[in-house]
Amino acid sequence: MTANIQEMRMAHKLLARMDYELGKVEKGYTNRTLYINLSDNTIKSKPVTEQMKEIFVGGRGFGLWLLWNAVTGNTKWNDPENEIIISTGPIGGITQYPGAGKSLVVSLSPCGSVMDSNVGGHFGPLLKFAGWDAIEVQGKAENDVIVYIDGNKGYVTIEEAPKEDVDSHLLVEQLTDMYADSEEDKRNIAIVSAGRGAENTLIGMLNFSFYDVKRGVPRLKQAGRGGIGTVFRDKKIKALVVKYAGVKGDSNGPADKQKLINAGIKLHKEIHDLDKLQNRMREVGTAHLTEIMNDYDLLPVMNYKYGSHPDAVKLHSEVFKKYFTQGMPDGCWHGCSMACAKAVDNFTLKTGPYKGQKVCVDAAEYETIAGLGSNCGIFDPEYVIEANFYCDTYGLDTISTGTLIAFIMECYEAGILNKEITGGLDLRFGNAEAAMELIHQMGNGVGFGKIAGLGVHRMKKIFVEEYGADPNFVQDIGMELKGLEYSEYVSKESLAQQGGYALTNKGPQHDEAWLIFMDMVNKQIPTFEDKAEALFYFPMFRTWFGLNGLCKLPWNDIEPADNATTDEPAKVPEHVQNYIDLFNGVTGKNITKEELILQSERVYNFQRIFNLKMGYGTREYDIPPYRSMGPVTVEEYESRAERYDNQLKEIGYDIEGMSTEEKVKALRKYREDQYQKLCDAVYKRRGWTSNGVPTLETVKRLGIDFPDVVELISKHQ
């Protein structure tokens, strides 16, 4: 430990300590959760009941249940009653299968909705091996604090920590040094942190660390969506730190380890043999998507106006591959042979407070490349890497940051904003320098960054009320719903994906369903009923990853060689069976693929009802901005005139003599009507009322008919 770190540690003031019996993980559970209240410095252990395991499984399910019991319908994101809950899930922490170390974070979001975020790094698994299925943090500290959990010695402390940096790349390095007894011990430390930008915006995210043994640096993975980093800093949490030495293949206490071994080795072999022929995740991570999306006209360009751009070639994976360090371990938990978490080593920063320094950047994933890059009309890979670094260390979500800057740029070009309003920033599409400066302003909470950091939802209101924007125009082009900025795909030509985005619990994020190829390219789900079935199955199936501490990518970003010849290739049946084997192998239960969906359905519906409790969760909150459904402007229409003209002809319009404005209007009427019909079909399939509320029959069938749930939904039947 250097003198500097020693001094930081000496400045810590112990506020509370709880010693505890080291537990044992049995069949994926420790059967207790750790409760912390920062207002009165309470630390206590709470039991996990059989009912919790049966109905909520773990991970996001546990988070939602604990939060439901902590808040009322009137609680706001920045009330002390709000909580941040982190939990992995019963499978989380196994080392034998790729993508099995995820943490799920749940909180009331500054967006308004009930937020969940799925993140890598080692915190969730080490927390469990330290003896806790979840950590639940409530209350607000007076001054910056660190919560430290020592999973080998068996104690938890709350410590005031005034001297460490707040920005994650520095803080995480400092705390890794501080709490590790030696270089060798660093691998046993995992940290959750945010950054200065999480304090100064409403789109703050959380960094989850893991120590990269070969690079000799801590790495950062992000719980990006929904502003939970902002909640974290509002509670004056500087960091959560867990230390646990001794991770082994049976640390998760599986009932039948052989099942995990069989599934794991089979998938490792698949990845070894086929990844290079399929998605090249080991080489370039999700960056491979940039060129595919550009080819299929799905890459967001200039605030989702367009789906491709000639300059997108500058952001293709081959370009990023030159920056990524190759042949290094890039899994964010043990055993992830998919290894998509790419890093750029020794990147020299060109701007901002760390200008000139060489840093290791966890960069860049597809969403970041598309959001910060093409969607802002910026086709410069070094800008993307630099912006990615600063978003991470400041604690800003790269997706929301990209989408909101794109919105600002369109408003700037439309004359709603000007240099006077932006404090001199010339925020035209493509201006990387201005965009970078805006990110620094957001991080520091100064200048126009203060407004930008509020997110698209709040900016729309400000632009109308203060800068005279046309409310219909900003509503149409502001790519947010339920307060959350859209993630980075153009859904205009896929009705199913419009629903995939908008009919989500937490807001327009593609983690529930990505149906564009099934719908638009392969035309496998032509009818409303087909689309509704897909919008039932895939959101439920993918919810299950979040109940169990799993990553979605090893499900279908690698496919068995014979997958295309199976009955339902889109579901990747062999991998579904792997997941059933993992669950049964860990818990000793004997679930089927139908019960897997049922587990998700319980939690999914509960979350929908939780949104209802918080004043959302009805049909009116499921209607997307028109930019996600079709062309808002004449220039957009004309960019795909042939496609749109054909659609108008198909639905019976005689387009001869129609002006483009008339065509835009006619197409919009049709598409909005189609979307409403889609809602009807999806609600019906999900067992909801026409207003999008789960019916009494549905909650009874699912066994979530708790008295307060029944009372709440009864008002909406």
Place this chain on the structure above:
Amino acid sequence: MKIVKTKAELCNGCGACMTACSKVLYKVEDPEKSAIRVKKKSEAPNSYEIYVCNHCGECVPVCNVEAMYQHKSGAIRVKADKCVGCYMCVGFCPNNVLFVHPEINEPIKCIACGSCVRACPTGALSFEEK
């Protein structure tokens, strides 16, 4: 360094190599805990395949925790205390010569000690320069 080389056509399937190996590695006589495996190829007499590591080293960079390493002797070995039992090395082994057992955390791997060669009664195994 010397590695185990095989002449499968000389193998009679007696399993002495596996017994000797498991005894060295885990102090038990259990073919399931051996780093060399003899498998029947077909129903024909003396038709066997022998699987044993050639110390190519492809598994070393696959390991995230630096448990797999090259020993000063040149042999590729596993540090059991560092291994987290993920078996990526097993799945990525080009010759399928790393093995697992549910009671053992780390992959079962040849250490190039030559005890299987000494135990082989037929000359199917030899200890030769790599």
